[in-house]
Amino acid sequence: MKLKLCVAGATGNVGRGLVAAIRKSDDLELVGAVSRTFKGQNLGTVLGIPELQLTVSETAAEALAAPTHVLIDYTKPDVVKRHTLEAIDRGVHVVIGTSGLTNEDYAEIDERAQAAKIGVLAAGNFAITAVLMQRFALLAAKFVPAWEIIEYSGPGKPDAPSGTARELAFRLAQVREPHVQHPIAETQGLRECRGGTVNGSQIHSVRLPGFSSSCEVILGTPGEKLTIRHDSINATDPYVGGTLLAARKVSGLVGLVRGLDSILEF
Numbered sequence: 001m002k003l004k005l006c007v008a009g010a011t012g013n014v015g016r017g018l019v020a021a022i023r024k025s026d027d028l029e030l031v032g033a034v035s036r037t038f039k040g041q042n043l044g045t046v047l048g049i050p051e052l053q054l055t056v057s058e059t060a061a062e063a064l065a066a067p068t069h070v071l072i073d074y075t076k077p078d079v080v081k082r083h084t085l086e087a088i089d090r091g092v093h094v095v096i097g098t099s100g101l102t103n104e105d106y107a108e109i110d111e112r113a114q115a116a117k118i119g120v121l122a123a124g125n126f127a128i129t130a131v132l133m134q135r136f137a138l139l140a141a142k143f144v145p146a147w148e149i150i151e152y153s154g155p156g157k158p159d160a161p162s163g164t165a166r167e168l169a170f171r172l173a174q175v176r177e178p179h180v181q182h183p184i185a186e187t188q189g190l191r192e193c194r195g196g197t198v199n200g201s202q203i204h205s206v207r208l209p210g211f212s213s214s215c216e217v218i219l220g221t222p223g224e225k226l227t228i229r230h231d232s233i234n235a236t237d238p239y240v241g242g243t244l245l246a247a248r249k250v251s252g253l254v255g256l257v258r259g260l261d262s263i264l265e266f
């Protein structure tokens, strides 16, 4: 039997790439698609795939009325938590690509998923080179005690920091607390200029035309520094393979798991 998937955000940048890849696969079937703008329309017509027949739903709740194994969410920060909880309550596993969730949101999702014995896999970045960047940074943090994170996106990104940076800070905190020589709270002048503190790491978010999505961590010791940086050039392709891998594996999980590396073999 094919794995039945619903894509919330099927008409967006990443969603379109997912729809195309799902259609090309032998083991996956698209049974639901969500977009408010194109509600009630045929997804195939909207995306220019004439042979695809699937009516777009306005809400995830509506789309999940059809039997579904996994919800994949690439929408917006203000709705992803609601979609996730609705899916869990219906016994549907979830892959979260959308950024913007806080540690508190993740804790709530984990609690609900654990209780329902449902798997949720959330990754700040589903691209394999971003996963490697995170791995290299975790290794470096074992040897270099001080670091800060800078992330870059286009001007339209509504949330900050990026999911990539937020997850990187979360994972680095599991290695150690970064050393900060002059306490951030005692900054003279504008404290905001020192960035936001996430799990102990300072994150600086840049939003400018000319950027797709980049994230770098700079680790410093007296006399030397190491920069580890990931750049996403294309808005879609890097994320599709990792997201569909997660969709194939998420039913084997219980509760929330953060990071694509959790299901990769290193």
Ligand SMILES: NC(=O)c1ccc[n+]([C@@H]2O[C@H](COP(=O)([O-])OP(=O)(O)OC[C@H]3O[C@@H](n4cnc5c(N)ncnc54)[C@H](OP(=O)(O)O)[C@@H]3O)[C@@H](O)[C@H]2O)c1
Pocket (backbone or CB within 6 Å): 008, 009, 010, 011, 012, 013, 014, 015, 034, 035, 036, 037, 038, 058, 059, 060, 074, 075, 076, 077, 079, 096, 097, 098, 099, 100, 123, 124, 125, 126, 127, 163, 235, 239
């Ligand atoms: N984890 C990763 O690897 C990764 C990679 C890339 C992007 N992202 C994140 O994924 C999210 C989506 O990125 P994108 O570039 O694909 O965005 P996008 O092009 O703006 O697409 C967003 C999609 O979500 C739908 N949507 C928005 N609000 C909705 C709502 N309230 N209810 C239902 N559907 C809604 C949109 O359709 P309508 O507006 O018609 O509803 C559209 O189909 C962002 O948070 C981005 O940061 C994560």
